[in-house]
Structures are given as C-alpha cells and as structure tokens.
Amino acid sequence: MSPVAGAPAGAAAPPGVRFENVSKFYGEVLGVNRIDLEIGPGITSLVGPNGSGKTTLMNLATGLLTPTEGAVSVLGIPPSDPERLFAAVGYCTQFDTYPRGVTGWDFVHLYLELHGLPRGQAADGARRAIERVGMSDAASRRIAGYSKGMKQRIKLAQAIAHDPRVLLLDEPLNGLDPLARSEVIELLRSFAADGRTVVVSSHILHEVDELSDRVVLVHGGYIVAEGAIAGVRDEMAAERPLAVLVRCDRPGALAARLFAEDHVVEARIDPDGRGLLVRTRSSEQFYLLLNRLAGEGLVEVEAVVPADEDVQAVYQYLIGAPAGTAS
Amino acid sequence: MNELPSEPQTIGFSRWMRQVRAMLGLELRKTFLRPRALPVVLVALLPVLLLAVRVLATRLEAIPVQPAGDVAQTYGVLFQLFFLRLVVFFGCFGIFTYLIRGEMLERSLHFYFLAPLRRDVFVVGKYVAGVVAGAALFGISVLLQLALCFLSPMTEGGRAYLLGGPGAGQALSYLGVTVLAVVGYGAVFLALGMLVRNPMIPAALFLGWEWLNFLLPPALKKISVIHYLQSLCPVPVPHGPFALPAEPTPALLSLLGLMVFAAALLFLASRRARRLEVLYSAD
Amino acid sequence: MPVYDHRYRGWSGERRTGRFRIWTVARFALGDLWKSRLALLLFIVALLPPLFFAGMIYLASNVEMLTAVGFNVAGEGVDASWMAIDKEPFFWFLVWQSSFAFFLSAFIGPTLVAPDLAHNALPLYLSRPLSRSDYILGKLLVLLVPLSAVTWIPGLLLLGLQTSLAGPGWLGEHWRLVPAVLLGSWIWILLLAVLAIAISAWVKWRPVATGMLFGLFILGEAFGKAIEEIAGFRWGKLLAMDDVVQTIWASLFGGIDFLGQEYPSNPLPVASCWLMLACILAAAVWMLHRKVRACEVSR
Numbered sequence: 001m002s003p004v005a006g007a008p009a010g011a012a013a014p015p016g017v018r019f020e021n022v023s024k025f026y027g028e029v030l031g032v033n034r035i036d037l038e039i040g041p042g043i044t045s046l047v048g049p050n051g052s053g054k055t056t057l058m059n060l061a062t063g064l065l066t067p068t069e070g071a072v073s074v075l076g077i078p079p080s081d082p083e084r085l086f087a088a089v090g091y092c093t094q095f096d097t098y099p100r101g102v103t104g105w106d107f108v109h110l111y112l113e114l115h116g117l118p119r120g121q122a123a124d125g126a127r128r129a130i131e132r133v134g135m136s137d138a139a140s141r142r143i144a145g146y147s148k149g150m151k152q153r154i155k156l157a158q159a160i161a162h163d164p165r166v167l168l169l170d171e172p173l174n175g176l177d178p179l180a181r182s183e184v185i186e187l188l189r190s191f192a193a194d195g196r197t198v199v200v201s202s203h204i205l206h207e208v209d210e211l212s213d214r215v216v217l218v219h220g221g222y223i224v225a226e227g228a229i230a231g232v233r234d235e236m237a238a239e240r241p242l243a244v245l246v247r248c249d250r251p252g253a254l255a256a257r258l259f260a261e262d263h264v265v266e267a268r269i270d271p272d273g274r275g276l277l278v279r280t281r282s283s284e285q286f287y288l289l290l291n292r293l294a295g296e297g298l299v300e301v302e303a304v305v306p307a308d309e310d311v312q313a314v315y316q317y318l319i320g321a322p323a324g325t326a327s
Numbered sequence: 328m329n330e331l332p333s334e335p336q337t338i339g340f341s342r343w344m345r346q347v348r349a350m351l352g353l354e355l356r357k358t359f360l361r362p363r364a365l366p367v368v369l370v371a372l373l374p375v376l377l378l379a380v381r382v383l384a385t386r387l388e389a390i391p392v393q394p395a396g397d398v399a400q401t402y403g404v405l406f407q408l409f410f411l412r413l414v415v416f417f418g419c420f421g422i423f424t425y426l427i428r429g430e431m432l433e434r435s436l437h438f439y440f441l442a443p444l445r446r447d448v449f450v451v452g453k454y455v456a457g458v459v460a461g462a463a464l465f466g467i468s469v470l471l472q473l474a475l476c477f478l479s480p481m482t483e484g485g486r487a488y489l490l491g492g493p494g495a496g497q498a499l500s501y502l503g504v505t506v507l508a509v510v511g512y513g514a515v516f517l518a519l520g521m522l523v524r525n526p527m528i529p530a531a532l533f534l535g536w537e538w539l540n541f542l543l544p545p546a547l548k549k550i551s552v553i554h555y556l557q558s559l560c561p562v563p564v565p566h567g568p569f570a571l572p573a574e575p576t577p578a579l580l581s582l583l584g585l586m587v588f589a590a591a592l593l594f595l596a597s598r599r600a601r602r603l604e605v606l607y608s609a610d
Numbered sequence: 611m612p613v614y615d616h617r618y619r620g621w622s623g624e625r626r627t628g629r630f631r632i633w634t635v636a637r638f639a640l641g642d643l644w645k646s647r648l649a650l651l652l653f654i655v656a657l658l659p660p661l662f663f664a665g666m667i668y669l670a671s672n673v674e675m676l677t678a679v680g681f682n683v684a685g686e687g688v689d690a691s692w693m694a695i696d697k698e699p700f701f702w703f704l705v706w707q708s709s710f711a712f713f714l715s716a717f718i719g720p721t722l723v724a725p726d727l728a729h730n731a732l733p734l735y736l737s738r739p740l741s742r743s744d745y746i747l748g749k750l751l752v753l754l755v756p757l758s759a760v761t762w763i764p765g766l767l768l769l770g771l772q773t774s775l776a777g778p779g780w781l782g783e784h785w786r787l788v789p790a791v792l793l794g795s796w797i798w799i800l801l802l803a804v805l806a807i808a809i810s811a812w813v814k815w816r817p818v819a820t821g822m823l824f825g826l827f828i829l830g831e832a833f834g835k836a837i838e839e840i841a842g843f844r845w846g847k848l849l850a851m852d853d854v855v856q857t858i859w860a861s862l863f864g865g866i867d868f869l870g871q872e873y874p875s876n877p878l879p880v881a882s883c884w885l886m887l888a889c890i891l892a893a894a895v896w897m898l899h900r901k902v903r904a905c906e907v908s909r
Contacts, residue, residue, distance in 0.1 A: 026606070059605065062441060063440070064437060064440055064441075064604065064605040065604050065605070065606075066602070066604055080601075082440070082442070082443055082444060082445060082446070083443045083444070083445055084443070085443070086441060086442055086443035086444075087443045091441050093437055093441070095434055095437055095605075097433060097434035097435050098435055098438065099353060099357050099430075099433075099435045099438050100357050100358075100361070100433060100435070101356070101357045101361060102353075102357065106353075107438075110349060110352075110353050111438070111442060113345070113346075113349035113352075114346055114349050114350070114439070114442035114443070114444050115442065115443055116342035116343075116345045116346055116443070117345075118345075366822065370825065370829065373829065373833055377833065377836055377837050377840060377841060378840075378841075380837055380841040380843050380846070381840055381841035381842075381843075383841075384841050384842055384843060389842060390841065390842050401840060405836065405840060409832055409833075409836050413828065413829055413832050414829070417821070417824075417825040417828075417829060420818075420821050420825075421818065421821065421822075421825075424817060424818060424821070425815065425818055428815065428817075429815065432728055432814060432815045525816065525817050526817050527717075527816075527817040527820040527821055527824075528648075530817075530821065531824065
C-alpha cells in the first residue's frame with residue numbers, strides 16, 4: 001500500500017494533509033484512534049459508515065477540533081495557525097448553518113473580506129466563485145431560503161473562493177441533482193489536475209469510484225485500508241477472491257483448464273454460454289495464464305472485466321455493509 | 328481558476344484591522360439591525376419614555392416646571408440608579424452574552440473559524456461590534472434623555488443650562504460614562520458568554536454585587552464596575568441612609584482601571600477561544 | 611450492532627388518546643427537570659418556608675405551652691393578639707412563596723421550549739398526533755406541577771393545619787382564605803408559567819431567556835417605581851407585576867393591614883390590575899402562537 005494516499009508514483013509528494021498518531025475522544029467516546037495518514041495531491045475519498053470518523057478527521061485537519069493525542073498539519077501548517085492555514089485550505093463542511101440573514105453573495109464575499117482582501121478584490125473573487133458553481137442568479141437571495149442543493153453549491157463556492165491549494169469537502173455531492181453533481185465532479189477534477197489536494201467524503205460509492213484516485217476506508221475510528229482501489233482489492237484477494245468476467249467463445253474449455261490451477265477457487269459459465277465468471281486468489285497469475293491460453297489459441301477472448309474491483313466491493317468486504325449503505 | 332493569491336496576505340496589524348472592519352459590518356447587520364435587537368432597543372429607550380411621560384405631565388400641569396439645577400440633580404439619580412445599574416446592565420447582557428454563544432447556538436461559529444482569522448482577532452472583532460452597537464444605542468438614548476430634560480418645557484432655563492452652562496460638560500461626561508459602561512459590562516458579559524455555558528447565574532450574582540455596591544465597605548466597592556462609573560459621573564447622588572460613603576476614584580484612574588479590567592477579560596476570553604472546538608451537538 | 615443494521619421499528623407501547631397525550635410531553639420534561647441539581651436545590655429550599663409557617667401556626671395555637679416554658683407572649687401587659695392567625699400570615703406566606711415560584715420559573719421555564727426550537731424538534735413533535743396547544747399545555751404542566759407544590763398546595767395544607775388546631779369555627783370565620791390562597795396562587799403561577807414559556811419560545815438561548823424574564827420583572831418594577839417618583843404618574847405601577855398581583859391578592863384577602871397601613875400603599879384600582887394581567891397573558895399567548903410552529907418561514 002502506498003504510504004501517501006494519492007501521491008503520484010515517483011514524485012516527491014508535498015505533505016498535503018498529515019495525521020501523525022492522531023486520536024480524538026469525545027469524553028469517553030472514541031472519535032478516531034491512532035491515525036497515521038498522509039494525503040497528497042489528487043482526489044482522495046474518505047469512505048465509511050455514519051460515525052466512523054470521516055468528519056472528525058476533516059474537523060481535526062482544519063482545527064475545528066483539537067486532537068486528544070498526536071499532531072495534524074496541512075501543507076506543514078498546524079491548525080493552530082489559522083491565518084496561514086486557511087489561506088491555503090478551503091473546507092466545505094457538512095454543517096448546513098450560516099450566519100443569520102446573509103445572502104449567498106454575502107456569505108462568499110464576507111468570507112473573502114475576512115481573508116483581509118480589499119472590498120473590490122473580494123467582490124471579484126466572490127463573483128467568480130459563485131459563477132463557477134452556477135449560483136449567480138440566486139446569489140442575492142437569503143441562504144435560509146435555499147434548497148439543500150443550492151446550500152451545498154454556495155458552500156462549495158465559499159470553499160474555493162480564495163483558490164486554496166487543499167480542498168476538504170464533507171459530503172459535497174449530497175442533495176445535488178445529476179447535472180450539478182457532474183459539474184461539481186468536473187470542478188474537483190480540474191482542481192486535482194492542477195496538482196492540488198482534494199479530500200472528499202462521500203457515501204455515494206459509485207461516484208467515489210468515478211471521482212477518486214485513492215480511497216481511505218474508515219471504520220469505527222480506525223483506518224481499515226488506504227490506497228488505489230485496485231491495490232487495496234488485490235491485497236484482499238487471499239481472503240476475498242477476486243471476481244473476473246471473461247467474455248470468450250469457449251467458456252467451457254477455459255473453465256476446465258482453469259480448475260487445474262490452485263489460485264482459482266470458482267469458475268461459473270454465464271447462462272448465455274458466452275462468458276465465464278472466475279474467482280481467483282491471485283489476479284497476477286490469473287492474467288498471465290489467460291494471456292498464455294489465448295496465445296495458444298484455446299479461447300478467443302472478447303473482453304475481460306473485473307467484476308468486484310470497485311470501491312463498493314472493497315467496502316462491503318472490509319466493513320461488512322451492504323453496498324450503497326455507507327455514509 | 329481564480330486569480331486570487333493563495334499565499335497568505337501580509338499578516339499584521341493592518342490586516343487585522345481589515346478583518347475587524349469586515350466582522351463589524353457583518354455583525355452590525357446580522358445582529359443589531361434585525362428584529363431580534365428589538366428588546367435591547369426597547370430597554371435602552373425606557374428612560375426616554377419615562378422622561379417623555381414627565382414632559383407630558385408638565386404640559387398637563389400635573390407637575391410644576393422645575394429649575395435646571397433641580398432637573399440636573401433628578402437626572403443624576405435617574406442616570407445612576409436606573410440607567411447605569413439596570414438599563415445598560417441588562418442591555419449589555421442581551422448584546423454581549425449572545426455575540427459568541429449565539430454563534431454556537433445557531434451553529435454558525437465555523438463561518439469564522441474556517442477563515443484565516445486569529446481567534447484573538449475574532450474575539451476582539453466581536454467585542455468591538457458589541458461596543459459600537461451598545462455605545463450607539465445607549466449614547467442615542469442619553470442624548471434623547473438630555474434633550475427631554477433640558478430642551479423641553481419641563482425645565483426652566485434648560486436650554487441655557489445645557490448649551491451655555493454646566494450642562495454641556497455634564498452631557499459629555501454622561502456620554503463618556505455610558506460608553507465606558509458598555510466597555511466594562513460588555514467585557515464582563517462577553518467573557519461570561521465564553522467561559523460559562525449558562526452565564527445567567529454568575530450574571531445574577533454580578534447584578535446583586537453591583538446593586539449592593541453602596542452597602543459595601545470602601546475597599547470592596549472598588550471591585551466593581553459601577554464604582555468607577557459613579558466616580559466619573561458629574562452629579563453625585565445620595566444612596567440612602569445605609570450607604571457606606573467612599574471617596575470617588577480619580578477620573579484618570581477610573582478610566583484606566585476600566586480599560587485594564589476590560590482588556591484582562593478580553594484576554595481571558597481569547598484564551599478560551601483559542602481552545603474552543605466546534606461541537607454543536609454539545610450546546 | 612453496526613449502524614446500518616438498525617431498522618425502524620413502529621411504536622409498540624401504550625397509545626394514549628385525547629388530552630392524555632399532553633402527559634407524555636410533560637412526563638419526559640419533568641424527568642429531565644430533576645436532573646438539574648440547581649432546580650432540585652431550589653425546589654427543596656422553596657419547601658422550607660411552609661415548614662416555618664407550620665411551626666408558627668402550631669406555636670400560635672399553643673400559647674400556654676410557650677408561657678409554660680418561659681416565653682412571655684401573653685398576659686401581664688402583653689397582648690397575645692399579635693400571634694393570632696388570621697388572613698395576614700397567609701398573605702405573607704403567598705408573597706414569600708411567590709419569590710420562590712419566580713426563581714423556579716426563571717430557571718425551569720427557559721429549558722422547556724427553547725431547546726426544542728434551537729434543535730428543530732418542533733416538526734418532530736407536531737408530526738405526531740399532537741397539536742400545538744397539546745404541546746404548549748404539556749410544557750405548561752411541567753412548570754405548573756412544581757409551582758403548585760410550592761404555592762397553593764402548602765397554602766391549603768397550612769389552612770388545614772390551622773383549622774385542625776383552631777377548630778372548624780375558625781374556617782367558618784375565615785372561609786375567604788381558601789379561594790384567596792387558591793386563586794391568588796393560580797394567578798401568579800399561571801402568569802409566570804405562560805410568560806416563561808412564551809419568552810423561551812421567543813428567545814432560543816436559555817440563559818438569555820432567563821435574563822429576559824429577570825429583566826422583565828426587575829426592569830418593570832424599577833420602571834414603574836421610577837415613573838411614579840419622577841413623573842408623578844402612578845399608573846406606571848401597572849408595569850410592576852409584583853404590585854399588580856399583590857393588589858389583586860389584597861383584594862382577594864379582603865384588604866391587608868401592614869404596620870397599621872393599607873398594603874400595597876396607594877394601590878391602583880383592582881379592575882385595572884385584572885385588565886393588565888389579561889393583557890400580559892394575551893401577549894404571551896400571541897407570542898406562543900407566532901413561535902410554536904412546525905416550520906419557520908425564511909424570507
């Protein structure tokens with residue numbers, strides 16, 4: 001597993017978000033325990049059920065909470081130095097509350113004024129950020145009257161308004177319609193493409209799959225897995241054999257050959273007679289073998305599709321929840 | 328992407344001033360120019376209403392017109408015993424305890440805590456907003472009270488007293504004392520709002536302490552806000568047969584004492600703010 | 611059990627119908643109430659004065675015993691009438707207990723509605739078979755129970771004690787005290803309870819609601835006195851709720867003598883005091899009507 005989730009291979013990764021042996025207890029209740037984690041550039045998703053500690057991690061990174069033990073830093077800046085920290089970090093929280101009576105425009109503009117920007121510069125920044133999230137028409141209305149999705153977008157505008165190098169987003173896709181969702185995903189991708197760090201917590205697993213370079217699976221206050229989905233899935237293969245669907249002309253012959261291999265635990269022919277679902281403990285050995293058999297002309301392979309190499313499967317195997325119930 | 332600088336702006340006093348100014352604008356709008364400020368405005372206007380009734384009673388000849396010197400004495404009693412001890416006290420309680428605790432209650436504290444704003448600057452910004460609002464509100468109330476006392480038909484020679492006599496100096500003193508009262512009581516209630524989850528009990532004890540100040544021996548009198556405010560009032564008033572007399576503290580010392588007292592409380596509040604966590608579920 | 615394995619389960623307990631529903635609201639709030647040590651302490655302290663008054667009644671009925679143990683309370687130039695139990699001790703009992711009732715409502719009242727509003731719990735209450743008036747009555751009950759326990763209940767018990775010691779003839783002579791204690795107490799506790807709950811619904815933060823209740827009574831009293839002193843306008847006393855209620859009490863008790871003078875001194879007409887009470891209650895009910903709603907409209 002990569003020690004730095006999201007770090008491009010071979011690159012000297014900047015510190016991004018760093019947790020060093022961090023524990024947080026709410027009285028006697030465990031928030032997170034002994035977390036050692038570094039998150040580098042790219043999009044990293046925090047995934048886990050309710051109360052697993054995802055929001056606690058984000059709040060610790062931004063100083064809304066103080067760790068009971070350990071140290072947290074973002075780009076090497078501790079949360080106790082908000083002047084430097086929030087010049088470089090944008091955080092779109094889960095809290096759906098705002099200063100009473102403010103409009104969407106006020107919300108973003110005042111935030112930029114709190115950065116110490118002159119009024120004109122703050123206004124320019126606010127206008128650009130609001131445009132980017134498609135909220136220009138509703139900006140003059142009070143946030144209290146916004147729908148859930150509009151609130152989400154204006155929070156996002158606030159988080160990106162000062163052009164941060166690290167963006168933390170707690171359930172940013174909640175309440176967004178499909179169009180807005182894909183726009184937000186595009187926005188996050190463009191951020192990540194600039195070499196910035198984007199950390200997202202989301203319960204919509206297929207979107208996590210689509211969105212993230214890396215995932216961090218959190219459960220019960222502990223990190224149960226981190227890294228690229230495929231890498232995590234491979235490491236689990238001994239206990240949870242990997243499922244691969246092979247579309248080919250002679251699935252029966254392929255099945256007979258595969259049963260001779262130790263690492264193959266199951267091979268089931270599709271009802272249409274054109275495919276074979278294989279479960280293997282070693283994807284590497286399986287793919288080598290399949291290449292050889294195809295080369296030998298035993299079968300003509302149309303397609304090879306990993307059947308459970310996604311975050312839903314990983315999540316289900318590691319945490320035990322039925323797919324789609326995480327949050 | 329945006330063209331804003333992602334590196335921090337120059338950190339320093341001028342930036343803090345800009346931040347405080349931004350907070351001031353927001354706070355004045357969201358807290359003081361809204362219906363929720365109505366109870367405090369009504370409390371501030373109580374003495375004005377009281378004097379308006381007196382003016383009306385004079386017009387209806389239920390009360391005789393009085394010379395300016397007597398009215399100044401009556402106003403001194405009203406200012407010290409009613410306005411300072413109750414109106415400004417309860418008004419400041421309403422304004423300042425809510426400034427930061429209110430953000431926790433409304434779950435909007437993170438708006439400030441996620442900005443590049445030092446927690447100390449946050450506390451000072453909130454306090455300045457409260458002082459500006461309180462000083463404006465109670466200052467206007469004092470001006471209206473003085474206008475009713477000396478520019479209305481209830482006083483004989485009131486205009487000359489206020490504009491050409493000792494009244495002008497007294498008016499300035501009353502205004503100054505009002506601002507200082509907001510500074511002193513404001514710091515107490517802001518700190519209570521930060522340090523104690525339910526500031527009502529210490530506030531009730533503080534009210535009792537301030538109210539019974541006239542009964543305390545001179546040394547204990549000095550551990551209060553009202554003693555220094557009274558020392559600065561231009562017209563001394565009697566406090567009844569049971570009062571223990573004490574020499575008023577010199578004006579400069581009173582002024583400095585109140586400032587230092589307020590600064591010490593703000594320091595305590597700032598220390599608390601630095602350790603504050605956003606745990607809305609606990610409030 | 612993991613969170614995702616929890617399932618919604620329908621209500622399997624007893625289903626209450628009609629007005630009994632308000633007990634459900636009251637019962638849980640009452641349970642919470644006694645978790646506050648301050649409220650409990652205040653309640654216990656408020657029960658001490660009735661014990662003192664009971665002792666006084668007992669001693670007043672046993673003058674011979676006091677004389678026997680050496681207290682010269684009657685005879686040889688001392689008039690024992692000062693120890694006679696008539697309407698005045700019961701009036702002062704009510705005045706004394708009204709202060710405790712005020713403190714209890716100031717500390718309990720704001721805990722009742724404000725937290726529900728602050729945490730958006732009203733939609734949850736009102737989406738059940740519970741109307742707004744059920745909710746308010748339930749919350750009122752929470753206050754009325756402890757307030758009754760420190761006002762009219764001990765008042766009637768003291769009347770019972772005095773009757774048992776002095777004989778039924780005493781009650782026949784002083785029958786007016788029963789409705790006076792009962793009605794007088796109810797006027798005060800109802801006023802306190804409705805005001806406390808209305809302020810609690812208006813101001814979402816508990817300490818500020820408590821402060822407002824204190825401010826209303828203390829500032830009202832001070833303003834009423836100041837307007838009488840400075841502007842010579844006696845009607846200002848209508849804002850002093852203590853004065854208003856004590857004027858009504860005095861009329862219920864048939865007039866109170868304090869050191870040879872009428873109490874309260876220079877009273878307002880009783881009808882004006884009743885009218886003022888009605889106005890205050892109407893304003894409080896209007897505030898509750900405005901604020902206790904399942905949703906808040908943002909403009």
